[in-house]
Amino acid sequence: MSSDRLRRGMSITVILIGVFISAVDMLIVNIAFPSMQESFPTASLTGLSWVMSAYAITFAALLLPSGRWADRSGRKRVFLLGLGLFTAVSAVCAAAPSLEVLVAFRALQGVGAALMAPSSLGLLLGLFAPERRGIAIGLWTAVGGVGSAAALPLGGLLAEIDWRWVFVVNLPLGTAALLIGVWSLRRSATEDGPVPDLLGIVVLAASVAAVVATIAQGQSWGWGSAQVIGLSAVGAAGLAYTVRRALRHPAPVIEPAILAVRNVALGNVATGFFFMGVGAMAMSTILFLTQVWGHSTLRGALEIAPGPVAATVFAVPSGIFAVRYGVHLVGLAGASAFAAGGIWWACVLDGTPDFTGHFLPGSIIGGIGFGLILPALAAASTLSLPPERVATGTGMASMSRQIGMALGVAVVAAVLAGTPDLSSFRAAFLIMAGAALVSGLALFAVGPVRRPAPAGTGEDDQHDHMTPAATR
Incomplete structure (x- = not known):
């Protein structure tokens, strides 16, 4: 293998490690809440919810501005800065002596993740030929999705040792990626532009x-x-x-021009509501299994695992279905299946533990829905944009995802804040289902989505090279 091919392969690996650990850390803490309550016995559930929400909020607010800063200062520099910050703060989170310290440094960890995310996509696109950059975007999205799916099972295994291990695991991965990235990643050309807001x-x-x-x-x-x-x-x-x-503002934190495209706006609404449902699901399922059924964190993680496995299996054919039948139909089907999983749990689960007959069907049905809808959400949020705006559209969708997740966790924390009894958990599962159904309706309203016509072809020049589907 030539040195250039080796360097390219190592660069791709380093970038995807950054994408993976930032995606995992969004959800991995949820399953560690029961273990955290043992370390911080005076902490309430709403207080613990900030361990996830603080990360999501800073991550969301900095996503688009950090992408502009990467363009101005160099993507390699910003990516490595984000990776170094994320890794160093993980060590502090692992050693946090109090919940307040943990929440504060989780917010700082979200800053590191936000610095990595847009610069990682820019670096990855630079490693692929222009005609193969769709593969790069798919790879970037898939690794993030795998990280999200793996977070709960992985978190359960680590939390069984100690909740601090959910942060310790970032240290070897982040350090190795940082050291290799200094050597392998190439500097990108900087661009002039306005300072982020x-x-x-x-x-x-x-x-x-x-x-x-x-x-x-x-x-x-x-x-x-x-x-x-x-x-x-x-x-x-x-x-x-x-x-x-x-x-x-010339470089706003939210770009009105992107959201002015109807399909993209609806895609972001769908993304926000769906991940509100995901946040509700992630928090309520592990707490139900550990507090109502009395299972250990490890057992709860293993019982949750079939859902992410089903999501991974169905995510690949979903892309094919979306091309054949349209993202609006596949997205509605996926949202409906995810909602059906929540409704099943709300109607069937009771105080008597029955994993196979009661919990597993809802997990598999919901996981199938998760896998079906993810490619549809990504397509709705980006396909109506010209190629040079896809990275920005992806960043906007990621922002919607983080905000939706934070809101979902907050809503469930409020519902379970009193006595987390069976009726409260049923309400949480119905919130999961309701948010998913709103997402599905927003995707259905998108209708068929076509790619914008390539620049310079003369097609639809009066619409900035976008097809009618993109501008309606």
């Missing part, structure tokens, strides 16, 4: 945090309390200001 980043993160806090703490504070009313007002005002600023 730092104020917009702060306002968006604070606004989402206020909304999440309002939902998560509303039950314990009282929905009519001054804290809830005040945070609701802060969140609403902040989001309104973010939209207003996005319309005026």
Whole structure:
């Protein structure tokens, strides 16, 4: 093997390690909550929910701005900075002496993940010929999906030792990738452009945090309390200001031009709602298995595993189905199956443990839906965009995913904040199902999606080379 081929192969490996560990760390902490409660006995469920939400919020707010910073400063530099920060902060999270310290450094870990994500896609695209860059995007998306699917089973295995191992596992992977990446990754050309909107980043993160806090703490504070009313007002005002600023800033944290494409806007709505359902599912299932059925964290992780396996199996043919039947139909089918899994659990699960007859069918049905809908969500969020805007569209969809996940966890934390009895868990499973159905309807409204016509072909030049499907 020539040195260039070796360097290219190592570069791809390093990039995909970064994608994998950042995706895993989004969900892996959920399954460690029972173990964390043993270390922090005074912590409430809503307090523990911030271990996931803090990561998701900073990750979401920084995704698009970090991509612009990577373009200005060099993708290799930003990727390695993000990877180094992510790895170093993982060590601090593993040694956290209190929940407050853990939440603070999880937010910082989200910063590292956000620095890695867009720069990783840019670096990966640079390693493929232009006509093969669709393969690069598919590889990048698939590894992220595998990381998300593997998070719960892997987290259960590690948490059985100690919850701190869910962070320790990042250290050898991140360190090895960092050292190899310094040698193998090539510097990318920098581009001139406006400075990312730092104020917009702060306002968006604070606004989402206020909304999440309002939902998560509303039950314990009282929905009519001054804290809830005040945070609701802060969140609403902040989001309104973010939209207003996005319309005026040259490098906004949210790009109105991307969301002005109807299909892309609907795709992001679908993504946000679906991952709200995923967040609700991820938090409620492990807590049900450990608190209602009394199973160990390891056993709970193994019982959850068939769902991710089914998702992985169905994700590949789903892409083929989407081409043949349209993302709107496949997406609706996937969302409906995922919702059916939640409805099954809500109707069938009771206090008597019965994995094979009661839990497993819902897990497999939901996993099939998860696998079917993922390619449809990715297609709806990007296929209507011209090739040069696909990376930005992917970043926008990732932002919607993180915000949806944080909201889903917050809603379930609020539902289970009192006494996490059987009726509360049934409500959580119905929230999972309802969010998925809204996602499916949003995808169905997208209709058939066609790729934009290539630039320079003369087709649809009056529409910036987009087909009518992209602009309607």
